[in-house]
Amino acid sequence: MTLPLSHLKVLDVSQVMAGPFCCMLLGDMGADVIKVEPPGVGDQTRRAMGFRLKGEDSGGFLALNRNKRSIELNLKNVSGREAFYELVRSADVLVENNRPGVAARLRIDYPTLKEINPKLVYASISGFGQTGPWSQRPGFDLIAQAMTGVMSVMGYPGMAPVKSSVPVADLGAGLFAVYAILSAVTGRDRSGQGQYIDASLFEAALGLSIWETAEYWGTGEVPAPIASANRMSAPYQAVRASDRHFVIGAANQKLWVSLCKVIGREDLIADPRFTDNVARLRNRAPLIEEIEASFAKRTADAWVAALLDAGVPAAPIYDYAEALVSEQSQAREMVMSIEHPVEGRVNTLGFPVKLGGTPQQVRYPAPLLGQHTDEILLEAGFGKQDIESFRLRGAFAS
Structure with a gap:
């Protein structure tokens, strides 16, 4: 049996964490995820973190981009957009995480792409959503944790502010986007029409603040830090x-x-x-x-x-060195070793949920920048001469 999302083609026009995480989850379930990257530099996370393995890509990039193929396209270039629009025609889903307004300036916004493909499910992930007085503020996990109240309940009373080291706003936004995308795809199967999805780090972090908001509305008291304790039970x-x-x-x-x-x-x-x-x-x-x-x-x-x-x-209380080698992690295959064309064998986290009938697999390691450019364009119907023409006209140049 094939994986449940093997019928979907996803264009990942996102960078760093929330969007790439969302698209990786879709890829893990079988979707054909095409990562559209700026030529020469690619996803910012390729150069992030303070260490390297053997190649130029960071461990963070490898962790967020398995089961994807990479194509380099300069979306500021007319020829780059021409190639991109052709990919859109056969796509089911697009995920982007530019600051609101950028996609419109690049002419890759939903109203533009809807004219090309009315069935497209288009998801935007930003810091604060596409509307509201904060919509143009920078969209970072730290900022979302700070402005939703999440940081105000971290740590111990009286200590300096602390954020969750696990980026709950970024990852939460990616998870909520997956939930919305699959809902929209299901709806499209009935209506024949795609739709626009507006997800944000701000709403993800606030949407996860269940106990804290319940306490505030129920008591009228502002929730305070309680360290490792719980707001519902003691001890x-x-x-x-x-x-x-x-x-x-x-x-x-x-x-x-x-x-x-x-x-x-x-x-x-x-x-x-x-x-x-x-x-x-x-x-x-x-x-x-x-x-x-x-x-x-x-x-x-x-x-x-x-x-x-x-x-x-x-x-x-385990640290990560202990947690990753624990008998439960091993039994649940939460550490996988996969082959990468540059790094060789590398460890990655396993699939956090398991499908009994169609077990997930790593079909692709995190791709090299532009590794599949020609392959993807040939699949889209372009000939080798078309691809060379795109190259001469700057479609793949930074």
């Missing part, structure tokens, strides 16, 4: 053992009672400060102080084993 956070921290998740009354029994503190069950979840949330600081006094008597590994035996969620 549900990192705690200190005799040697290091680990995490516990006593998220309901039954688990709280079991936790107290494991640590030999049944007296806490009847303590009026901790009688139910509401009381425990209100008295989180003394709660953690009480249970950490018990946890200090044994190692983190010993407590994790004892709590798990009693059915209480608990876990060690």
